[in-house]
Amino acid sequence: MSNPVLVEVIRGSRIESAHRGAAAVVDADGALVLALGHVDVPIYPRSAVKALQALVMMETGAADRFTFGEEELALACASHGGEPGHVAGVARMLARAGLDQAALACGGHWPSHQASAHALVRAGAMPSALHNNCSGKHAGFVCAACAMGIDHRNYVAPEHPVQRAVKAAIQEMAGAVVGDDEVGIDGCSVPTWALPLSHLARAFARFATGHGLPPQRADAARRLRAACAAKPWFVAGTGRFCTEVMKHFGERVFVKTGAEGVFCAALPQQGLGIAIKCDDGAGRAAEVVAAALIARFVQAGDADRRVFDALVRPQLRNWNGTIVGSLSPSLMLLVT
Amino acid sequence: MSNPVLVEVIRGSRIESAHRGAAAVVDADGALVLALGHVDVPIYPRSAVKALQALVMMETGAADRFTFGEEELALACASHGGEPGHVAGVARMLARAGLDQAALACGGHWPSHQASAHALVRAGAMPSALHNNCSGKHAGFVCAACAMGIDHRNYVAPEHPVQRAVKAAIQEMAGAVVGDDEVGIDGCSVPTWALPLSHLARAFARFATGHGLPPQRADAARRLRAACAAKPWFVAGTGRFCTEVMKHFGERVFVKTGAEGVFCAALPQQGLGIAIKCDDGAGRAAEVVAAALIARFVQAGDADRRVFDALVRPQLRNWNGTIVGSLSPSLMLLVT
Numbered sequence: 001m002s003n004p005v006l007v008e009v010i011r012g013s014r015i016e017s018a019h020r021g022a023a024a025v026v027d028a029d030g031a032l033v034l035a036l037g038h039v040d041v042p043i044y045p046r047s048a049v050k051a052l053q054a055l056v057m058m059e060t061g062a063a064d065r066f067t068f069g070e071e072e073l074a075l076a077c078a079s080h081g082g083e084p085g086h087v088a089g090v091a092r093m094l095a096r097a098g099l100d101q102a103a104l105a106c107g108g109h110w111p112s113h114q115a116s117a118h119a120l121v122r123a124g125a126m127p128s129a130l131h132n133n134c135s136g137k138h139a140g141f142v143c144a145a146c147a148m149g150i151d152h153r154n155y156v157a158p159e160h161p162v163q164r165a166v167k168a169a170i171q172e173m174a175g176a177v178v179g180d181d182e183v184g185i186d187g188c189s190v191p192t193w194a195l196p197l198s199h200l201a202r203a204f205a206r207f208a209t210g211h212g213l214p215p216q217r218a219d220a221a222r223r224l225r226a227a228c229a230a231k232p233w234f235v236a237g238t239g240r241f242c243t244e245v246m247k248h249f250g251e252r253v254f255v256k257t258g259a260e261g262v263f264c265a266a267l268p269q270q271g272l273g274i275a276i277k278c279d280d281g282a283g284r285a286a287e288v289v290a291a292a293l294i295a296r297f298v299q300a301g302d303a304d305r306r307v308f309d310a311l312v313r314p315q316l317r318n319w320n321g322t323i324v325g326s327l328s329p330s331l332m333l334l335v336t
Numbered sequence: 337m338s339n340p341v342l343v344e345v346i347r348g349s350r351i352e353s354a355h356r357g358a359a360a361v362v363d364a365d366g367a368l369v370l371a372l373g374h375v376d377v378p379i380y381p382r383s384a385v386k387a388l389q390a391l392v393m394m395e396t397g398a399a400d401r402f403t404f405g406e407e408e409l410a411l412a413c414a415s416h417g418g419e420p421g422h423v424a425g426v427a428r429m430l431a432r433a434g435l436d437q438a439a440l441a442c443g444g445h446w447p448s449h450q451a452s453a454h455a456l457v458r459a460g461a462m463p464s465a466l467h468n469n470c471s472g473k474h475a476g477f478v479c480a481a482c483a484m485g486i487d488h489r490n491y492v493a494p495e496h497p498v499q500r501a502v503k504a505a506i507q508e509m510a511g512a513v514v515g516d517d518e519v520g521i522d523g524c525s526v527p528t529w530a531l532p533l534s535h536l537a538r539a540f541a542r543f544a545t546g547h548g549l550p551p552q553r554a555d556a557a558r559r560l561r562a563a564c565a566a567k568p569w570f571v572a573g574t575g576r577f578c579t580e581v582m583k584h585f586g587e588r589v590f591v592k593t594g595a596e597g598v599f600c601a602a603l604p605q606q607g608l609g610i611a612i613k614c615d616d617g618a619g620r621a622a623e624v625v626a627a628a629l630i631a632r633f634v635q636a637g638d639a640d641r642r643v644f645d646a647l648v649r650p651q652l653r654n655w656n657g658t659i660v661g662s663l664s665p666s667l668m669l670l671v672t
Binding site: 042189 | 338347348349350379420442454457458468519520525530536597604657658
């Protein structure tokens with residue numbers, strides 16, 4: 001009962017490595033448009049559902065109360081590279097609530113954006129929680145607690161009202177009930193609730209369209225999508241896959257990566273949601289699968305196809321810049 | 337025709353990800369002691385065969401002519417972290433041949449050892465070819481060419497006499513003929529010749545024992561093993577898997593990682609060679625498989641078992657240091 005190979009890694013004349021996984025493309029009524037592999041097995045969605053987690057920040061009124069603009073909304077949905085603009089944006093979110101980085105429980109790590117990490121080193125500084133790729137989401141949680149008029153401390157605990165609201169929102173979007181034991185602790189210490197890919201994709205179809213959602217939630221989803229489309233740099237960062245895709249496609253495609261090979265996307269014009277999990281946790285493969293499925297379902301023009309070519313079959317270069325191979329999607333991802 | 341799951345990634349109550357692969361344990365006559373998955377499919381061994389590539393440096397007389405000691409021999413077998421001691425050692429190897437880093441064709445990259453990378457940044461320096469994790473192997477190739485009295489330039493080309501000698505040595509050790517088209521370009525630009533795991537494991541059984549090898553080659557293998565056992569820090573670096581294993585086990589266990597989920601080991605006391613390839617290219621899984629197989633075949637004392645416990649089932653911690661999961665080997669790796 002194994003999932004199919006979705007991506008092959010080619011070097012020289014051989015397939016050097018291969019990534020198995022599953023992917024679901026679903027409409028807002030929950031109808032499966034495409035299912036590859038086992039899409040009914042719960043998986044941890046990790047950071048791929050930050051936009052769903054951010055619904056709580058919108059619906060508690062935190063975004064309006066603290067006058068968040070597009071940059072702040074995009075940061076709440078982000079796995080950012082810790083570049084100075086990201087860090088300043090998250091600090092601004094917290095300052096609007098009268099708080100600072102001490103309120104964040106995500107832990108610190110060096111920016112994944114190398115030049116930003118090196119700038120910190122040169123300044124003799126250490127990374128703080130603001131540099132954590134999840135700091136925008138955490139600032140959103142803290143601000144949601146403030147807007148709810150409750151203690152924001154311990155906001156990462158599964159029983160904290162903010163996380164209860166997050167779980168409820170994800171369940172409603174996905175049309176699934178998640179047991180309280182179907183939970184892992186994420187890299188940034190918040191709960192990650194296990195969901196089947198079919199339901200995760202449905203959640204993003206609803207996020208894409210607002211179909212079947214209460215008006216307030218549909219509006220919250222629309223504002224988050226519009227913010228990410230307008231400020232895609234704040235969702236990931238310089239040169240990153242999610243940023244590059246949304247920079248090109250704007251409101252036509254919402255994408256979000258998650259740890260351990262998870263990827264979600266929303267296609268508003270097609271009314272579809274996409275959810276992907278690579279069995280082995282490989283992000284390089286999840287990006288190729290996402291690019292291939294978006295290329296398959298989006299009505300693409302010539303400019304789109306040029307963007308897709310590089311994302312669907314990325315080349316591998318060695319330390320001398322020589323092309324030594326490529327990633328290649330399986331035929332089953334491409335055939336319509 | 338898929339390989340079995342060899343390692344599971346556990347988070348919370350669930351298997352979050354899983355790594356498939358194949359592994360062969362073989363004696364010096366080529367008899368399979370254990371075969372998991374498809375061990376007859378050629379794979380690129382990448383950096384896992386650096387010790388076999390280094391045989392040419394020994395057999396051309398380069399190591400003696402340039403009075404290489406244990407540190408230099410270990411560096412020729414290394415994928416090092418670019419720490420200052422590694423960089424100085426490789427510079428020393430080249431200086432003995434009257435050359436410097438300009439002779440290296442591996443390209444440069446930032447040290448994988450973070451503190452060493454940060455020290456470069458603070459000094460306002462950029463990484464050179466000396467910092468490339470493969471620089472010791474490349475210095476060995478360059479010095480071999482010098483000892484052969486031939487032009488060292490273009491030493492990375494498959495048709496250069498050094499690479500022809502490397503291919504011949506690997507074929508003889510493995511007891512296999514590799515077609516000239518069965519080649520990929522490695523991350524450091526040298527050829528990587530595809531071999532089945534069964535033959536790769538046989539090569540390391542011979543490397544472990546000298547069984548069936550001409551006396552000069554058996555002596556070269558013995559000296560390389562002794563050097564890596566005596567100076568394991570030079571084979572990888574601070575906190576790295578290969579270094580930690582050889583620090584503990586000394587001459588009882590030789591180990592070497594390779595890119596894309598490859599791992600090789602030699603067990604001299606048991607007369608066995610081990611070769612592992614994770615289908616998806618995951619190094620985290622290859623290390624767990626290696627640790628589990630070494631634990632299974634080495635006659636372990638209590639101190640050994642304490643070391644193995646942490647390597648066979650490594651814990652996963654998040655940015656706050658909370659244990660959120662673990663890697664776990666499949667039962668088939670453990671049962672005897």
